[in-house]
């Protein structure tokens with residue numbers, strides 16, 4: 001049985017449909033045009049006939065036939081489906097798109113899980129945790145409003161809870177709450193023993209979680225083993241419903257206030273958002289880190305172009321944050337910076353004295369002012385060198401301001417403060433390239449403070465891109481990764497690709513791409529568009545070194561895990577562990593030679 005989506009895709013090509021809205025030009029294997037979704041002079045909007053997808057390197061948007069129609073017509077998926085069905089001359093069956101049903105399942109299990117964790121936090125057994133959460137300043141109303149929770153060590157009751165609501169263990173896996181343990185096949189809750197913050201999408205549906213470890217004293221009170229080798233915060237991995245780089249914590253609850261106040265306050269942590277809301281600030285979100293991604297900025301941009309950042313760190317000295325700022329400016333945002341006392345986050349400040357926070361907010365400086373101040377602190381601006389270095393420091397930032405009037409305003413301000421001519425600043429700014437702007441932004445990932453697996457994710461996406469580009473390369477991947485750790489997406493994806501028969505039928509790039517989940521598809525598609533644009537080769541020659549490094553990183557991690565297990569002596573079967581260590585070491589040696 002062929003569903004409507006595939007029927008439409010068979011009859012209509014993305015080039016044909018996009019071509020009805022904008023004028024496309026041939027560019028290598030692809031087509032290009034000036035992007036219909038943002039203002040630009042030179043084309044950075046590409047359409048691929050081979051993958052039936054599109055991507056703009058300017059504003060970052062991209063997708064397939066359906067998303068294009070949704071965006072350009074400003075309609076929901078269902079309406080885009082109807083519109084395209086008419087165009088293709090297809091009669092629609094009862095509306096039942098498979099790709100949205102999987103997402104709905106993930107969303108539904110998400111709220112059941114959040115409910116369970118929340119109940120657990122309020123239970124007798126978790127008293128020490130609840131006490132700690134309240135000491136951090138979170139009151140009862142907020143606990144309820146943000147559904148703060150606690151994930152117990154054992155998963156039996158969690159599984160029981162969701163089964164009672166008609167879900168299965170596999171739904172927990174699909175929702176990213178846990179994974180199967182490789183050797184025993186048992187369910188592992190990746191968040192066990194953590195304080196839980198449910199993360200909703202912009203419609204308010206729970207799509208993911210952030211989990212914080214218990215502080216040592218609380219862990220001891222709960223009779224947990226304390227460990228210092230675990231990340232303080234972890235997040236749900238990418239799922240069918242959760243794309244971290246396009247999600248902001250608290251956005252669903254803040255969006256109305258963002259619209260009415262015409263500004264959005266961006267903070268770093270979950271507690272920051274909760275305490276700010278308690279203190280009466282409703283237009284507050286968290287980026288789960290200090291640098292905003294393109295997807296997050298687009299979300300904010302639907303409601304306001306004014307961002308106020310409140311981070312507890314020296315943002316002028318952080319290059320990742322600076323890239324985020326330049327990216328935001330190049331997308332037309334105006335940015336202000338709130339300065340808090342050193343070493344204090346918004347949550348601390350608000351808990352100590354809300355008035356101090358309110359004053360800091362009132363005194364927020366425009367980002368260029370802020371960086372200008374930092375330039376004055378770090379350079380002797382009375383000397384020619386000091387002036388030169390200051391301008392060099394500020395150039396990328398000035399360059400990234402999208403609006404010409406604003407840019408000219410700030411150049412005048414900088415020139416005046418440094419007591420040099422406006423023309424000379426202009427000249428230097430024109431010479432300087434932004435270190436990061438929407439134009440150069442594509443598949444580079446923002447470093448994220450709470451995730452140590454980014455490097456692996458990036459490599460994995462590169463490997464996926466190779467096998468989509470040339471499905472014949474799947475064999476290389478299978479042959480070269482004989483040993484894969486238990487919780488590994490790559491092995492799962494390979495399994496899917498193999499079992500769906502794509503390898504044999506060789507139906508081409510589009511169907512290989514379709515075996516990944518949506519966020520993965522988008523990232524892989526972006527890598528391919530970029531490779532095609534830059535004429536970068538994707539072949540066995542580029543794949544093999546990548547696989548070697550990937551395998552090394554995985555094996556080293558595995559080795560580290562095994563060693564930790566042995567040191568802790570918390571597993572009975574010592575012999576098996578030692579044998580595993582030997583195996584892994586052997587594999588590592590093979591790669592190294």
Ligand SMILES: [Zn+2]
Nearest residue numbers: 035038056059
């Ligand atoms: Zn664009």
